Amino acid sequence: MESFSSINDIKNKISQWKSEGYSIGFVPTMGYLHDGHTSLIQRANNENDKVIVSIFVNPTQFGPNEDLDNYPRDLKRDTELCAENGADAIFNPSAREMYGDNPYAYVDINQLSSELCGTSRPGHFRGVCTVVLKLFNIMTPDRAYFGEKDAQQLAIIKKMVLDLNMPVQVIGCPIVREADGLAKSSRNTYLSSEHRKAAVVLSQSLALAKTSLKNGERDAEKILAIIGEKISSEPLAKVDYIQVVDLKSLKTVKSIKDDILVAIAVHFDKTRLIDNFSFKIKNN
The missing domain is CATH 3.30.1300.10 (Pantoate-beta-alanine ligase, C-terminal domain)
Structure with missing residues (x-):
């Protein structure tokens, strides 16, 4: 398994794979992987020739009083889990690599973001849509995999892909739970x-x-x-x-x-x- 932090480097690898006729499955994550994430990687591995997992704690989806600085991170463990579950590459960029020095362009979605988490986390889905669109443009995957625990996020991403005519199939995967029923997070x-x-x-x-x-x-x-x-x-x-x-x-x-x-x-x-x-x- 290979690891990339540069957008150009991962794009070059994907171009190579596509020139060889491989299909691409993509699992976007913020890292600190658990069984829910690995179930997505396993499904992507079953349905595609090559699997890429992004590990990026996206600052634009965190509010001013949320847990960006304290969000759990363990790249070494994440790398091991990705390799064990069939990933072919990890993309782990810096915030500067993803957004540059002074970004002006963002993606908003109306209606679907006005209820549920959108009410208590204003601006959250603008950050989600922006980073997912950027990742889709970088990875150009055939299929992308998301957990159904974030049901509103899944609905919003599917709508964004539909409205913007993006050539990627968005696949929702079942919630994975602990033995006592608590959803993995x-x-x-x-x-x-x-x-x-x-x-x-x-x-x-x-x-x-x-x-x-x-x-x-x-x-x-x-x-x-x-x-x-x-x-x-x-x-x-x-x-x-x-x-x-x-x-x-x-x-x-x-x-x-x-x-x-x-x-x-x-x-x-x-x-x-x-x-x-x-x-x-x-x-x-």
């Missing part, structure tokens, strides 16, 4: 042992909501109440949002008639965790 490392135990309330609350939906409940307010009641039973949990939204538009719904996304964001001390599930209406 690099931010889980921030949790104290006490908060780690408390965090299982996220998946537990969503499981109760899913059961209610399977049993025929179609009132979104009641679904919200089920989740809220469970989370409020955990004193260490502080809700950022609990929402039931249309799966395509990400707009809030009151009566569940079409496919939905049930999404939550909850703080445990200074750590903010997200989780979700989608629910499809039969015969829809």
